[in-house]
Amino acid sequence: MLGFVARRLVSLLVSLAVASVVIFLFVEVVPGDPAAYMLGLNAAEDTLAALREQLGLNGTLLERYLSWVGGMMQGDFGTSYTYRTPVSEMIGERMWISLPLAVYALTLSTLIAFPAGIWAASQRGRFGDLLVMGVTQLGVAIPNFWFAMLMVLLFAINLRWFSAGGFAGWEAGFGPAVKSLTLPAIALALPQASILARVMRSSLLDSLGEDYIRTARAKGLSRRQALRRHALRNALIPVLTIIGLQFSFLLAGAIIIENVFYLPGLGRLVFQSIAARDLIVVESVVMLLVFAVILVNFLVDLAYALVDPRLRVGA
Amino acid sequence: MTFLKYATASALAVMVAGAAAAKSDITLAMQLEPPHLDPTSAAAGAIDSVLYSNVFEGLTRFASDGSIIPGLAQSWEISDDGLSYTFKLASGVMFHDGTTMDAEDVKFSLDRARAEDSANAQKALFGSIAEVVAVDAGTVKITLSAPNGSLLFNLAWGDAVIVAPESIENIKQAPVGTGAFKFDNWVQGDNITLARNPEYWGTPAKLDKVTFKFISDPTAAFAAVMAEDVDVFAGYPAPENVPQFEADARFQVIVGNTEGETILSTNNKMPPFDNVKVRAALAHAIDRQAIIDGAMFGLGTPIGTHFAPHNPDYVDLTGESAYDPEKAKALLAEAGFAEGFTTTLKLPPPSYARRGGEIIAAQLREVGIETEITNLEWAQWLEEVFKGKDYGLTIVSHTEPMDIGIYARPDYYFQYDDAEFQAMNSALEAEADLAKRSALLGQMQRKISGDYVNGYLFQLAIPTIAKAAVRGLWENAPTQANDMTGVYWAE
Numbered sequence: 001m002l003g004f005v006a007r008r009l010v011s012l013l014v015s016l017a018v019a020s021v022v023i024f025l026f027v028e029v030v031p032g033d034p035a036a037y038m039l040g041l042n043a044a045e046d047t048l049a050a051l052r053e054q055l056g057l058n059g060t061l062l063e064r065y066l067s068w069v070g071g072m073m074q075g076d077f078g079t080s081y082t083y084r085t086p087v088s089e090m091i092g093e094r095m096w097i098s099l100p101l102a103v104y105a106l107t108l109s110t111l112i113a114f115p116a117g118i119w120a121a122s123q124r125g126r127f128g129d130l131l132v133m134g135v136t137q138l139g140v141a142i143p144n145f146w147f148a149m150l151m152v153l154l155f156a157i158n159l160r161w162f163s164a165g166g167f168a169g170w171e172a173g174f175g176p177a178v179k180s181l182t183l184p185a186i187a188l189a190l191p192q193a194s195i196l197a198r199v200m201r202s203s204l205l206d207s208l209g210e211d212y213i214r215t216a217r218a219k220g221l222s223r224r225q226a227l228r229r230h231a232l233r234n235a236l237i238p239v240l241t242i243i244g245l246q247f248s249f250l251l252a253g254a255i256i257i258e259n260v261f262y263l264p265g266l267g268r269l270v271f272q273s274i275a276a277r278d279l280i281v282v283e284s285v286v287m288l289l290v291f292a293v294i295l296v297n298f299l300v301d302l303a304y305a306l307v308d309p310r311l312r313v314g315a
Numbered sequence: 316m317t318f319l320k321y322a323t324a325s326a327l328a329v330m331v332a333g334a335a336a337a338k339s340d341i342t343l344a345m346q347l348e349p350p351h352l353d354p355t356s357a358a359a360g361a362i363d364s365v366l367y368s369n370v371f372e373g374l375t376r377f378a379s380d381g382s383i384i385p386g387l388a389q390s391w392e393i394s395d396d397g398l399s400y401t402f403k404l405a406s407g408v409m410f411h412d413g414t415t416m417d418a419e420d421v422k423f424s425l426d427r428a429r430a431e432d433s434a435n436a437q438k439a440l441f442g443s444i445a446e447v448v449a450v451d452a453g454t455v456k457i458t459l460s461a462p463n464g465s466l467l468f469n470l471a472w473g474d475a476v477i478v479a480p481e482s483i484e485n486i487k488q489a490p491v492g493t494g495a496f497k498f499d500n501w502v503q504g505d506n507i508t509l510a511r512n513p514e515y516w517g518t519p520a521k522l523d524k525v526t527f528k529f530i531s532d533p534t535a536a537f538a539a540v541m542a543e544d545v546d547v548f549a550g551y552p553a554p555e556n557v558p559q560f561e562a563d564a565r566f567q568v569i570v571g572n573t574e575g576e577t578i579l580s581t582n583n584k585m586p587p588f589d590n591v592k593v594r595a596a597l598a599h600a601i602d603r604q605a606i607i608d609g610a611m612f613g614l615g616t617p618i619g620t621h622f623a624p625h626n627p628d629y630v631d632l633t634g635e636s637a638y639d640p641e642k643a644k645a646l647l648a649e650a651g652f653a654e655g656f657t658t659t660l661k662l663p664p665p666s667y668a669r670r671g672g673e674i675i676a677a678q679l680r681e682v683g684i685e686t687e688i689t690n691l692e693w694a695q696w697l698e699e700v701f702k703g704k705d706y707g708l709t710i711v712s713h714t715e716p717m718d719i720g721i722y723a724r725p726d727y728y729f730q731y732d733d734a735e736f737q738a739m740n741s742a743l744e745a746e747a748d749l750a751k752r753s754a755l756l757g758q759m760q761r762k763i764s765g766d767y768v769n770g771y772l773f774q775l776a777i778p779t780i781a782k783a784a785v786r787g788l789w790e791n792a793p794t795q796a797n798d799m800t801g802v803y804w805a806e
Contacts, residue, residue: 030694031694031695031699032692032694032695032697032698033694033697033698033702036694036698036701037693037694037697038350038357038359038436039357039358039436040358040359040436041358041701041715042358042437042439042715042718043436043438044439046431047433047435047436047438050432050433050434051434054434082350082351083350083351083487084351084488085488085503090503093503093504094504149534152538152542153538156538156541156542156544157538157542163544164538164539164541164542165530165535165538165544166505166506166530166539167502167505169502259535260534261535262529262532262539264502264504264505268504269504272348274692275693275694
């Protein structure tokens with residue numbers, strides 16, 4: 001087990017190093033000058049030069065890369081060009097929206113998908129299966145931002161149960177904060193739950209066709225008992241993979257939903273920073289998201305090993 | 316759309332029930348969030364939209380009709396040669412941190428703005444200032460290197476507000492000014508709150524608290540107004556919804572003028588646009604009203620030169636470049652382009668440019684000019700078009716007030732280099748007499764219109780959607796500001 005963890009850790013570090021170079025180069029080659037963006041149409045050339053100097057934009061590419069990576073290793077993500085606040089503070093603030101939102105959406109999606117997938121598998125070919133397959137087909141097909149707008153029309157404009165967007169802030173209390181994340185979380189969870197339920201169903205059906213299930217049935221277990229005791233655990237591996245991918249996606253990919261509900265999350269921070277050429281923020285947030293994705297994959301790998309003992313010794 | 320009717324009915328019920336208590340706070344939404352809160356070191360209009368006249372004040376200020384009125388300076392005397400201005404400051408003015416505002420603060424602010432290493436986006440406003448002297452605590456004397464008839468106007472800009480050396484270090488996060496509202500809190504990405512300043516030296520604000528909320532997406536903006544999450548949306552981003560709000564008794568719609576001349580900027584040094592006949596053909600090929608109707612849903616006033624139509628000195632020259640495709644074709648033929656030509660049309664993100672660009676492209680095609688449209692982000696636009704001058708045509712709204720002077724800058728992105736115009740501009744800068752200034756401004760407008768420097772399209776209008784009971788909002792926007800000092804709720 002220890003060897004397995006060590007191997008995974010090395011591959012995690014290599015991925016991070018490669019990612020930092022790629023991100024830095026990609027972001028730095030984008031045309032556009034943050035100083036020009038900040039000073040607008042009437043700025044004089046010497047004012048621009050003075051600002052560029054203040055922002056530390058005049059160093060060579062290598063100097064700037066090293067100072068960025070060196071800073072990050074000490075937990076210093078640099079200072080935003082436009083906001084003039086430490087990037088770590090900005091990320092910290094936005095994280096308190098993006099992380100709970102992702103966890104909320106993932107919880108919803110799992111709570112819906114597991115029972116739905118298991119039910120569909122146990123009802124294979126019958127009404128429950130057809131119903132789940134039909135509804136999830138729709139869930140995968142409907143774009144989440146469109147579904148979000150429909151929910152806003154119904155629950156915010158018409159029924160007035162929720163506000164149309166924005167974030168109440170954690171200092172307003174747990175209830176109001178969770179309430180303002182509810183519609184976005186549902187919008188994010190719906191397609192994820194549909195995908196997850198379908199994966200759950202087919203993975204369960206695969207393991208139900210295995211020899212060991214036949215053996216279990218032969219021992220006298222009912223179909224349901226065999227499913228619960230033997231098939232479910234084996235069916236979890238592909239499901240865990242999908243959950244891992246979904247979590248990273250929810251953390252980084254909520255940009256559109258954050259725009260629909262004007263939530264000040266990480267996605268919108270990246271979006272605004274790209275437009276303003278606040279490169280240091282873009283680099284640091286993207287790096288952080290890459291780190292999160294790699295870390296989640298690392299944890300999923302560990303979870304495989306827990307679920308499937310063969311992986312601990314084999315690979 | 317029955318749910319909307321239902322929503323309206325239920326909202327009316329809520330409004331009748333809630334009308335009894337006058338509110339003392341307001342939530343105003345706008346599209347863009349300020350990057351930071353120092354109006355003296357960035358061009359971002361959003362900074363002024365939140366802070367101008369609410370938190371920060373200058374020596375002079377813009378009134379809602381665009382005229383210049385006293386601000387922190389209660390009165391001033393101008394020497395006969397026009398070279399020195401002596402300002403008497405209001406007495407008893409305190410910054411929000413409790414320190415006094417006096418002549419030394421004025422000297423500090425102006426010297427900082429015009430310093431060698433200044434990051435002021437409008438440094439040129441202070442170009443004519445030779446020296447600022449604090450005569451005594453309540454008197455400031457500004458000496459100019461050459462007469463400047465625009466000085467009082469320049470000092471009213473948000474970039475010229477008075478700041479204190481004691482609080483300058485943290486100004487970007489915690490602005491300290493002298494205004495009727497104090498900065499209270501900023502939840503980045505979501506909102507900024509201001510609270511009433513009880514020690515204000517002038518007429519106190521009527522509201523206790525103002526929340527500025529930032530909603531960039533047009534669909535989200537619609538939902539926020541309809542769900543009454545916000546009380547006012549200043550600069551509502553989707554003009555197509557305006558009729559719907561007009562028909563809804565919960566709301567009032569205020570359509571005001573801005574200082575934004577929206578123009579089809581033309582690269583005057585790039586062939587074939589270096590030929591005045593080609594530029595004249597462009598001007599006659601454009602149907603302004605079709606652009607206003609198609610791109611702005613009818614909001615906007617046609618202009619024939621680079622000047623705001625609500626300004627008393629405006630000359631209506633739209634007739635000089637009236638829509639006449641036949642004439643445009645004839646002019647092109649005279650210039651040697653009977654077969655037409657192909658050029659680039661580079662469009663920045665705002666909807667006036669993206670929507671207007673498609674319409675202009677279609678109109679130009681009618682007279683034989685083909686355009687290759689490229690959509691650019693602002694940062695790309697600044698790099699390629701504004702700085703690199705690598706473009707044939709572009710559409711942009713010039714939102715700075717009274718900015719006809721940009722035509723005197725030969726290196727400006729449309730590259731209009733005309734000695735006669737530059738001489739007129741120098742004369743204007745040195746002229747303090749209002750009648751003579753007015754005459755000069757008229758000549759300048761005619762000159763650029765006659766030279767067809769750019770295609771003059773329309774003055775950008777700004778729709779504001781507000782709850783029906785909100786009073787005291789500015790109608791027009793002589794500068795980018797949401798002056799909340801006079802805003803209140805009707806009983």
